[in-house]
Amino acid sequence: MDLVEFLNYAIAFFSLFVVNIFILIYLRHRHDYLKTPENTGWEPFISIILPAYNEGAYIRNSLNSLLEVDYPKNKMEIIIVNDGSTDNTLEIAKEFESRTVRIYTKKNGGKGAALNYGIKKSRGELIATMDADSYISRNAIRELLPFFDAEKAMAVTPAVKIRPSNSPLKELQRVEYLMILFSRKLLSFIDSVPVTPGPFSIFRREVFDKVGLFDEHNLVEDQEIALRIQSHHYKIKSSLTADVYTEPPDNLPDLLRQRVRWQRGGFRNYWKYKFMIRPDYGDFGMYFVPLNFATITAFFLILAIMLYSVFTTPYYVQYIWLDAFGYNVGLFTFVGAFVIITSILFTYLSVKSFKNEKVAIPYIISFILFYWYLMVGYNLLFVYKELRREGYSW
Amino acid sequence: MARKLSLTLYGTAFLISVVIFLSGVFVGSLIDRAALGDLSGNVKDISAKVSSLQILLLMEGNSSAFCPLYLSELQSIDEDMESLGYKLSYLEEEKNAQDPELKKEYFIVQAQSYLLSRKVNEICNDRKVLLINFYSNKDCELCREQGIEILKARNQLDIPLKLYSFDGDLGSPVVDAFKEKYMVRSYPTIIINEKRYPGYHSADEIAELIRGLDDN
Incomplete structure (x- = not known):
């Protein structure tokens, strides 16, 4: 041979x-992988940070879903960070401005910077990140919260999915998202969650005090923060029932561009955290x-x-x-x-x-x-x- | 952080993987065996054709009346034999599927066919050039290259060239007899129309040698 x-x-x-x-x-874990821990009635104040850069086409859907979520309105705030959009994002966002929805406009500086800006303006005990091209299901918060208590988690990831469609490219990505989701859940059982996805991962505010804010110069800042949190020996848990729907690239060039970004950023992040290859x-x-x-x-x-x-x-x-x-x-x-x-x-x-x-x-x-x-x-x-x-x- | 992947889990995953892996190896090697079995049938077919031609030649002596038949029979034998040779090499080199006995049978058929070709060339006054390539699969860097060069030379030439190749290290009595007859001491050695040329020869050199024969 x-x-x-x-x-x-x-x-x-x-x-x-x-x-x-x-x-x-x-x-x-076949008996408990779909289960949400018991609800203890804990209702902390949640700040949802929504960075938006030229998201005029989607942001309305996204905001509607956040406002329809099953959670007391006096226990949440939505902070839209308009990251120097040049389209009608700001106009649409203004329609939603209220006691719950606040809008900040800053110079374009990337998603990590926009998230950090929003976090600094927020006051919630929990911080949820959100993508303007995604929308959440009504029960998303109720499904995510119990994991914090039961599992002493610092962050909980939602079930990011793609809506069924007739496009073969989207259907194949849907299969992929389900597989990623399934794998992430399995990985959460061994305390190895690879990413806290941009759309609707929820963090304890204190974790940012302990490990720092989002990396503003990272291609995949939602992965970097997950690696960083776990490098400080904190846990991240994963829900399969808090559905969040996102819009995938609908053509091959865009998909490739997205994946090259993930791969480049992802590889650098793993390289940065290679020191974690240790039994402890x-x-x-x-x-x-x-x-x-x-x-x-x-x-x-x-x-x-x-x-x-x-x-x-x-x-x-x-x-x-x-x-x-x-x-x-x-x-x-x-x-x-x-x-x-x-x-x-x-x-x-x-x-x-x-x-x-x-x-x-x-x-x-x-x-x-x-x-x-x-x-x-x-x-x-x-x-x-x-x-x-x-x-x-x- | 506590490790939750226990040795038992790793061990079980390993065992399951071994079982699946070996099933793959098992099914795969069955298929490779079947391919070799198929070739063994091919050798027998060619061998039968060679025997019929031999009988015909023995019956009719040196009469040239049957030349068209002889030549067409030989042609078909050569074609079958050549493709069989490639298949054997491919299975051996690329798939690691070996059957020395099958190869020995193949060399016997080749030797018979070579002798028949020589005879028919004589009777029918045919100009086909016969080339034998003695090679070895052991310690012969250039043997593989030599095989390629011979094929290239044939593509360059207008003169029909018949190819025979013998693995000199297989211990086949027939091949050993041929080696003795042509005094083959090293590999590669090529024999063109009974004349020995030891060592490696490029396609151009071989083509030149063969064109030279033609002029005489």
């Missing part, structure tokens, strides 16, 4: 191993952070192996290409096929674990392939941009 073959098998085994760990965590950081340090590095390494190895096998294809294959193709349905393909089947099962499990989410089976099956090509796309762009040391921009 040569090195390339060994790497092939090693990566296949590694992928199986990781998927199986997730499946086992799921089995261990629990599974976060000993499983989760190393897993992220292993995944990206494995990805580039697979890509290299594929290129290598293209260049080392024997000369005579042109005379028997049809047979050679047939032979490739041999050994390695079957190991690979078993890995892919296991991955599809995991995707299926992710979607099925949400009782009220229906996704067409073809989308579940084609998701793995779609995701692979998406990964090839954004990872190559990621490397290209990093090598050129291209500046960060949104």
Whole structure:
């Protein structure tokens, strides 16, 4: 067995191993993963920070959902931070101005800065971040609050989903969001929540005093804050029932741009927190952070192996290409096929674990392939941009 | 922070992965075996064709009356044999599926076919050039390259070129007899129309050698 073959098998085994760990965590928590802890009647004052930069198309929906949420109006404030919008965002926001909704306008300075600005103007015991292109379900706050008490959490993440639609690209992303959500919940069981998503994660105000505010120069500030909170040994919990709906990119170039941003920012953040690879950081340090590095390494190895096998294809294959193709349905393909089947099962499990989410089976099956090509796309762009040391921009 | 992923969980995940992984290996190797089994059927088919041609030649002696039949039979044998050779190499090199016995059978058929071609060339006054490539899969960096160069040379030439290749280290009695006859001491060594050229030769060199033969 040569090195390339060994790497092939090693990566296949590694992928199986990781998927199986997730499946086992799921089995261990299969009875409580959808449950919200008991409500203790705790009703703290909540400040919702809504940074908005040219969100005229969506902000009305977003504000309506916040005002319709099931929570006493005298126990919440909504702080809109108009981040130098040049469209009608401010006009629309003004229609909502009231005792509950306050508007601040500042010079454009990025999302992290806008969030920090809002936090400084707020007075809530809890701080919720919000995205203007998202809207929350009526019970979102009621579903999120109990986790703070029961689990001594510093932050709780909601169930960020995408509305069903007819667009294949959106449906595939919907599958992905469900899988991310499912994985995040499983990761919360081992205290390794990778991100506190922009739309409607709720934080205790005190956590910002202890670990600092959002990083204003980060491509994915909602991930950085989650890593930072856990690097101070604080817990983040995850809800699967506090639904928040967001608007995904509806075309491939926008999707790629978004993912390249996530990948660049994400990789830098993990690199920054690599010091957490230590036993005293629990599974976060000993499983989760190393897993992220292993995944990206494995990805580039697979890509290299594929290129290598293209260049080392024997000369005579042109005379028997049809047979050679047939032979490739041999050994390695079957190991690979078993890995892919296991991955599809995991995707299926992710979607099925949400009782009220229906996704067409073809989308579940084609998701793995779609995701692979998406990964090839954004990872190559990621490397290209990093090598050129291209500046960060949104 | 406490670690919640216990050794038991890691161990269980590992075991499940091993089971799935080995199932993949098992099903995959069944498929590879089946591919080799398929080739073994091919060798037998070619062998049957070779035997019929041999019988025909023995019956009719040196009469050139049957040349069209001889030539078309040989042509079909050569085509089958060449593609079989590539398939065997591909399975061996790329898929690690080996069957030395099958290879030995294949070399016997090749040797028979070579001798028949030589005979038919003589009887029918055919100008086909016969090239044998002696190679080894052990410690022969250039053998793989040599195979490619020979194919390239054939593509360059207008003169029909028939290819035969023998793995000299397989311990096949037939191949050993050929090695003895042509005094092959190192790999690669090529034999063009019974003449020995030890060492590596580029496509251009081979083409030049063959064109040279033609002028004589």
